[in-house]
Amino acid sequence: MRECGRKCVSVGRHVGSGTKGRGVMSIRRDDAFEGIVDEAVSTKERAEMSASAQRFALIFWIRKSVLAEHRRLYLYADEHPEAAQELVDPSIRLSERARSERSWNLPAGWVRIINGLHADLSCLLGDYEVAYVGQNAGGLRFRTSPIARGGAAERIGVARADSMAVCTVCGGTARIETPPRSATRCPRHPSSRPDRIVGAIARPPGWTMKG
Numbered sequence: 001m002r003e004c005g006r007k008c009v010s011v012g013r014h015v016g017s018g019t020k021g022r023g024v025m026s027i028r029r030d031d032a033f034e035g036i037v038d039e040a041v042s043t044k045e046r047a048e049m050s051a052s053a054q055r056f057a058l059i060f061w062i063r064k065s066v067l068a069e070h071r072r073l074y075l076y077a078d079e080h081p082e083a084a085q086e087l088v089d090p091s092i093r094l095s096e097r098a099r100s101e102r103s104w105n106l107p108a109g110w111v112r113i114i115n116g117l118h119a120d121l122s123c124l125l126g127d128y129e130v131a132y133v134g135q136n137a138g139g140l141r142f143r144t145s146p147i148a149r150g151g152a153a154e155r156i157g158v159a160r161a162d163s164m165a166v167c168t169v170c171g172g173t174a175r176i177e178t179p180p181r182s183a184t185r186c187p188r189h190p191s192s193r194p195d196r197i198v199g200a201i202a203r204p205p206g207w208t209m210k211g
């Protein structure tokens with residue numbers, strides 16, 4: 001990989017105390033999530049529930065709230081109490097088609113992989129756009145416009161191989177689960193019942209937290 005003189009935009013974490021407004025959209029810190037357990041589960045129920053059961057109850061309650069409020073079946077990273085919170089490099093550009101067809105399906109746990117990939121592709125391809133990002137058979141699926149070839153395609157292959165050992169939820173060490181699902185998850189975030197933990201999608205590039 002050749003050296004790149006380009007200085008990429010630094011990437012921050014959204015750990016602000018945005019607790020104003022309604023709904024889970026504005027709740028991002030762990031302590032804020034802790035606060036809404038009371039809303040999800042009554043005090044009596046909570047006393048009788050194990051810590052693990054409270055955890056599931058909270059995440060599913062958040063999911064239900066997001067569905068009711070935003071008509072979405074998935075959670076964004078900032079809505080998920082256990083998802084990796086690193087933000088996507090805002091200099092990543094999506095193709096027009098990708099923006100209109102919702103081709104942005106990057107698991108929260110793979111943001112670090114994508115940011116590294118983007119830094120290298122910026123050098124290899126110059127100005128390029130992301131046409132699709134998501135997961136396939138437990139690994140990263142990433143398409144660019146123009147189509148990546150040669151070294152750029154090889155670099156995407158490296159990112160895909162890396163992703164197969166990184167939890168899509170928290171970014172921790174993981175393995176690909178066996179069918180029926182082909183998700184890459186750590187032991188704490190299985191994708192299948194009975195301990196299934198809902199996944200999370202990273203916010204698209206340029207998203208900013210609204211307090």
Ligand SMILES: [Zn+2]
Nearest residue numbers: 167170186189
């Ligand atoms: Zn995990």
